[in-house]
Amino acid sequence: MAHYIDGFLFAVALSKAKDYQKIARRAGKVWIEYGALDYKECIGDDLNTEGMGSFTKTMATTKKETVFFSYIVYRSKKHRDAVNKKVMADPRIKRMMKDKNPPVDYSRMVWGGFKAVVDLQGK
Numbered sequence: 001m002a003h004y005i006d007g008f009l010f011a012v013a014l015s016k017a018k019d020y021q022k023i024a025r026r027a028g029k030v031w032i033e034y035g036a037l038d039y040k041e042c043i044g045d046d047l048n049t050e051g052m053g054s055f056t057k058t059m060a061t062t063k064k065e066t067v068f069f070s071y072i073v074y075r076s077k078k079h080r081d082a083v084n085k086k087v088m089a090d091p092r093i094k095r096m097m098k099d100k101n102p103p104v105d106y107s108r109m110v111w112g113g114f115k116a117v118v119d120l121q122g123k
Helices: 014-033 077-089 091-097
Strands: 004-013 038-043 065-074 110-115
Touching: 004 014, 004 077, 014 038, 014 065, 014 077, 014 091, 065 077, 077 091, 077 110
Parallel strands: none
Antiparallel strands: 004 065, 004 110, 038 065
16 A cells, blocks of 8 residues: 655754754654554764765755755545644644744755655565
């Protein structure tokens, strides 16, 4: 069964990466609680391959920043919309969104919704 995926890119200061991970872990638990099938937050590790585009170039990061690639998996776009409606109404998420000094500049966030066209699982 093909799934629906929300994908995100964030530029995060290296000095704030652990703070972002704490927020992401709390947020991920809310998404899973409301029905998301999978929630991943991935910190950049091998981002600059010669001769190819790069996440760091796309996100215009400085030497003091890294990229987080994140995704949430749902059964369908309709399922995504239902889960996100609940998540956005949750008081835990609302509190996080009111943070005056978040570890991420959300204006630099890149987001998109994707239909899975190949959906293979390993053992």
